[in-house]
Amino acid sequence: MNISQRIEQRIARVAIIGQGYVGLPLAVECQSYTPDVTTEELLPLLSSGRYTPTTDFAVLEESDVIVICVPTPLRKSKDPDISYVMAAAEEVSAHFRPGQLVILESTTYPGTTEELLLPMLEARGARVGKNVFLAFSPERIDPANGKFRVRDIPKVVGGVTAECTRLASLFYGQIIDRVQPVSSPKVAELAKLYENVFRNINIALANEFALMCRRLDVSTKEVIxxxxxKPFGFMPFYPGPGIGGHCIPLDPFYLSWKMRLNGYEPRFIHLADEINRAMPDYVVELVAESLNQRRRCLNGAQVLVLGVAYKREVGDTRESPAMEILMKLREKGSEVEYVDPYVPSLDVHGTILKSVDLTDEKLAEADCVLILTDHSAFDYQRVVDHATLVVDPRNATWGLPAPDDRVVRL
Known part of the structure; x- marks a missing residue:
């Protein structure tokens, strides 16, 4: 029985390298559709033997489909760090057997699949499109998004050959409602980067627009x-304290690095990064200015931060602008505490902070309440009722009744 038949009959053995926020939901999806990955959902899969976590790469030899879902961070120089992809690819090629389908999902620069993975497989005697099938299909996971789960998000698939594309599309078609084949891995790689560059640049536009609106004494949110x-030709993006997470701050640099190698400097990417990375400094200045207007100094002020995760309803602090803001507030002498139901403790450059309880007393005692992550668990009316000053770069308090001078928004 060939791999196409095994996939169609849903008896193919699937190995997913990487069990993080991308690989684990995909692994669960391969068993049966579940809305999210919880302990209660994993336990039956573990006990049934259909889901087996392991660190033994020898299992790859028994697998029909291998999906690589590993991190692709940046180096300090902002150059791509694809060491995790390379390590995974080395294991895949070392345990290669004829007939396998290999798919890379990790976000990376255009050309990775064909320039790095393909030669590694061919060095082991693989003939792509004949006895091994190679494709790229970018992950599109949005953590904490209850509307769009793994099955709901269309899957872009680009294979090295037409047969590679067909088999990868066939595989994803078993677990994803819509599959979008494209002509090559490079198209699929670029599609993912374009998605994130698009978001990065539009967030930067919203952030810069917020700076302009503040100078004109106009509400940015009301304008947006x-x-x-307008029912066509416009998509709203809103300002905030900065960008964070595992995609938006990092992925555009994979494209800019590749383009520099090709003699082109993508200016929008660097300008957007400059604007977005300046927002934490601006938020600190906004806190200082707001305190000064109340005859308070930032040095010695008690600042209560609401939310430190990079986005609402998650506990992920990777690249979160809150990290830089907390550090700068502390450097300027502020006494900083934070509340985040998803982040019980936080390492701020070697100092461990613990989330405190959000009480009326805490709100009233703070010289400034700073909203950095708009978790739905926070009662924002309660916040504006008890705090003496609220700085709200997330516009979480928009529309709530409060004294005119109590809330400062972007």
Whole structure:
């Protein structure tokens, strides 16, 4: 029985390298559709023997489909760090057997699949499109998004050959509602980067627009909401304290690095990064300015931060602008505490902070309450009722009744 038949009959053995926020939901999806990955859902899979976590790469030899879902961070120089992809690819090629389908999902620069993975497999005697099948299909996971789960998000698939594309599409078609084949891995790699560059640049535009609106004494949110009533040709993006997470701050640099190698400097990417990375400094200045207007100094002020994760409803602090903001506030002499139901403790450059309880007393005692992550668990009306000053770069308090001078927004 060939791999196509095994996939169609849903008896193919699938190995997923990497069990993080991408690989684990995909592994669960390969068993049966579940809305999210919880302990209660994993335990039956573990006991049934259909899901087996292991660190033994020898299992790859028994696998029909191998999916690589490993991190692709940046080096300090902002050059791509694909060491995890290379390590995974080395294991795949070392345990290669004829007939396997290999798919890379990790976000990376255009050309990775064909320039790195393909030669490694061919060095082991593989003939792509004949006895091994290679494709790229970018992950599109959005953590904490209850509307779009793994099955709901269309899957872009680009194979090295037409047969590679067909088999990869066939595989994903068993677990994803819609599969979008494209002509090559490079197209699929670029599609993912374009998605994230698009978001990065538009967030930067919203952030810069917020700076302009503040100088003009106009509400940024009111302006954007008004513009969003146009039913075509406009998509609203909103400002914030900065960008964070595992994709938006990092992925655009994979493209800019590759383009520099090709003699082109992508200016939008670097300008957007400059604007977005300046926002934490601006937020600190906004806190200082707001305190000064109340005859308080940032040095010695008690600042209560609400939310430190990079986005709402998650506990992920990777690249979170809150990290830099907390550090700068502390450097300027502020006494900083934070509340985050998803982040019980936080390492701020060697100092361990612990999340405190959000009480009326804490709100009233703080010289400034700073909202950095708009978790739905926070009662924002309670916040504005008890705090003496709220700085809200997330516009989480928008529309709530409060004294005019109590809340400062972007």
């Amino acid at each position: 909401d008004a513009a969003a009533t």
